[in-house]
Amino acid sequence: MRVPSGTVVAAAVAIAGESRFRRSVSGEARGPLCGMGTCMECRVTIDGRPHCRSCQTLCAQGMIVQTNE
Amino acid sequence: MGHLVVMDDSEAQFALTSYSVSLWRQLAPELPSNVEYDPCGTLWLAVDEEEMQEVRRKQAYYSSRNVPVEVLHGEAVKQAEPNLKPGMAGGLLVPGDAVLYPPCAAGFLLRKARASGAELMLGKSVKRCLPEGGVELDDGSKLTAGFSLNATGPWSPCLSPNLPVRKRKGHLVITDRYPGFVRHQIVELGYLKSAHGASKDSVAFNIQPRKNGQMLVGSSRQYGADSNQVDPPILNRMLKRALEYLPGLADLASIRVWTGHRAATPDKLPIIGPSLQSDRIWLATGHEGLGITTSLATGKLVADMLLGRPTAIPAGPYAAARSSPCESTHN
Numbered sequence: 001m002r003v004p005s006g007t008v009v010a011a012a013v014a015i016a017g018e019s020r021f022r023r024s025v026s027g028e029a030r031g032p033l034c035g036m037g038t039c040m041e042c043r044v045t046i047d048g049r050p051h052c053r054s055c056q057t058l059c060a061q062g063m064i065v066q067t068n069e
Numbered sequence: 070m071g072h073l074v075v076m077d078d079s080e081a082q083f084a085l086t087s088y089s090v091s092l093w094r095q096l097a098p099e100l101p102s103n104v105e106y107d108p109c110g111t112l113w114l115a116v117d118e119e120e121m122q123e124v125r126r127k128q129a130y131y132s133s134r135n136v137p138v139e140v141l142h143g144e145a146v147k148q149a150e151p152n153l154k155p156g157m158a159g160g161l162l163v164p165g166d167a168v169l170y171p172p173c174a175a176g177f178l179l180r181k182a183r184a185s186g187a188e189l190m191l192g193k194s195v196k197r198c199l200p201e202g203g204v205e206l207d208d209g210s211k212l213t214a215g216f217s218l219n220a221t222g223p224w225s226p227c228l229s230p231n232l233p234v235r236k237r238k239g240h241l242v243i244t245d246r247y248p249g250f251v252r253h254q255i256v257e258l259g260y261l262k263s264a265h266g267a268s269k270d271s272v273a274f275n276i277q278p279r280k281n282g283q284m285l286v287g288s289s290r291q292y293g294a295d296s297n298q299v300d301p302p303i304l305n306r307m308l309k310r311a312l313e314y315l316p317g318l319a320d321l322a323s324i325r326v327w328t329g330h331r332a333a334t335p336d337k338l339p340i341i342g343p344s345l346q347s348d349r350i351w352l353a354t355g356h357e358g359l360g361i362t363t364s365l366a367t368g369k370l371v372a373d374m375l376l377g378r379p380t381a382i383p384a385g386p387y388a389a390a391r392s393s394p395c396e397s398t399h400n
Contacts, residue, residue, distance in 0.1 A: 025246075025281055051245050051322055 009054035009065055010035070010042050020068045021054060029068070045069055070241060070285055071174075072254050072277055073167040073362050074111055077130045081338055081386030086359060087136065088382050089366030093167065096365065103173040105280045111166040112141075112149060112253040114314060115158045120258045124161045131163065138163050152250055152317045168254050168277050171361045178364075198228055200347035218351040218371065219344070223330040225354040229344055234355045237333040238294040240304050241287050245322040248282030250315075257314060268292050272307040274314050286311050286318070288358070292333075299326050331357045339363065341370050341387035351375070352389055 003012045010032050013021060020029040022043050032042035037056040045066040046052040054065070073093050076086045093106070100106045115121045124140055131138045141149060142159040149162065183189060194207045195217075203213040219228045223236040257274040270291045277285040289307045294300065304326060312319055334340060334355040344350045353367050370387070373380045385391070 049320070050247060 003059050005059075007059050009044065009046065009052075009057045009059055009063070012059050013044065013054060013065065013067060018067050022067065022069060070275075070277055070287060070358075071105075071168050071171050071361055072111070072275075073169065074254070074256075074359075075131070075136055075163065075166060076359065076362075077127055078337065079386075082359075083130075083134065084382040085339070085363050085366050085387070087134070088369075089363045090166065092365035092369065093169075093362075094165070097167075100169070100174070100177060103170070104177055105170040105173070106167060107169065107278075107280060108164075108167040109278065110162060110164040110253050112146070112255045113161040113163070114146070114153070114255060114257050115160055116156075116257070117158050121158045123258050124159060127161050136163065137165055150251060150253065150255060152315050153255075154314055154316050157314075162253070166254065168279075169361070170279065174361065195228060198346075198350045200349060202349040216349050216351055216375065218353055220353040222332040222354055222356070222360070225332060225352070229346060229350070229352060232340070232344075232352070232354070233335050234332045234340070235292060235334075236295055236330040237357065238289070238291040238300075238328055238330050239287065239358075240289045240299065240307055240326060240328050241285055242304075242308065242323045242326050244284045244286065244318075245324055246282035247284065247321055250282070250317070250321070251276055251278050251284060254278070255314070257310075270294075270303055272303065272310050274307075274310045276311065276315065283324075286323075290331075295330070297328050299328055331360070333357045336391075339367065339387055340389050341367055342374055342384055342389060345389050 001012065001016055003015065010021075019031050021031045021041070024030055030041045032055050033039040035055050037053050040053065042054045043051045044054045046057060047064055050069070073090050074086060075090050076082050097106045113124065113127065115124045128138050128140050139162045140159065141162055143157065146157050146160045147153055147155065149160075179189065195204045196207050197205050198217040198219055199205060199211065202215050202217065203211055204217050205211050219225050221228060223234070225234050226232040254277045255275060259273050270289070272289045275287050279285065287307065289303050291300070291303065332355050334357070337357060339355040340352045342351065344352050351371065353371055356363055356367070366382070370380050370382075370384050374384060
């Protein structure tokens with residue numbers, strides 16, 4: 001997908017229509033709560049690197065984001 | 070730390086750990102899932118030819134005692150654990166070893182004890198064990214019993230003066246979830262030299278996977294460090310050591326660091342059986358880093374000895390009255 005420069009990954013995921021950013025230890029779907037980098041619920045895998053806070057990461061050309069893990 | 074491991078440091082340590090690991094294996098089907106029993110095995114790592122000689126010595130020792138093991142060379146060890154730093158000389162795989170989560174294992178054993186009639190008292194402490202049997206509590210009241218058993222680990226000398234048990238501090242780090250980053254409990258062979266090291270502060274690498282993909286990273290050993298505070302310089306040494314084996318750890322997130330104290334004895338064997346103070350005051354302490362491993366065997370030995378039944382292994386090496394240190398294969 002394409003987003004305007006300056007968009008954070010969390011917004012891109014939401015624009016893509018995905019609400020399940022990650023799974024809890026017990027398998028429940030989770031998504032962003034605080035939007036400011038402290039709740040850790042927005043974590044996704046970015047370019048193979050797990051547990052990245054999507055609300056704190058800017059989208060970049062060619063970036064691969066995996067959700068629901 | 071939850072590692073259930075058969076050790077070869079001495080005949081007495083081998084007997085106790087192999088007996089206990091097989092007891093855990095028998096209990097495994099009964100353990101609830103929160104105990105996280107996982108028969109993942111141990112991978113002892115050798116970085117060079119000198120440590121490979123140790124691998125071969127261990128292989129001969131375990132094989133002659135019917136413990137299945139497999140020697141892995143260079144490339145095979147990398148396949149067993151892809152995140153290892155390249156260039157390892159090899160290792161020894163012990164598939165019969167396992168890991169579990171000790172707090173929930175203790176909870177399970179406690180529930181079993183209470184179901185058999187044991188009474189748990191919280192919020193009281195024992196001031197002393199009575200030579201005639203029973204204990205005196207901190208409020209001055211007494212609980213009568215035929216025997217008392219001091220199993221208070223690093224605090225056991227408080228209840229049994231002159232017990233040769235010293236506190237040996239350790240650090241642990243737990244990571245975030247990275248399923249599959251390691252597949253076995255991995256231990257560097259230098260670990261054994263560290264557990265032997267007399268009084269110097271030491272670190273030795275080991276790592277344990279948990280079922281949800283978190284990993285426990287250790288280990289450190291310090292005498293004379295009785296505070297529970299995290300010690301940044303030794304933590305730093307411990308993690309630097311870990312990175313020499315798993316460089317990819319540097320990119321992972323750690324969630325928490327904490328400390329604990331082991332109960333260490335001069336000959337590295339626990340003290341199990343009647344004390345020297347009174348034959349109605351019993352001891353089960355001094356297990357150093359093998360508490361969870363040897364817990365079941367310790368319980369069985371105490372029960373058998375108290376009831377006058379033959380023990381499954383000789384109990385002499387763990388007697389409080391022993392005077393000569395056991396021969397170590399690593400002298």
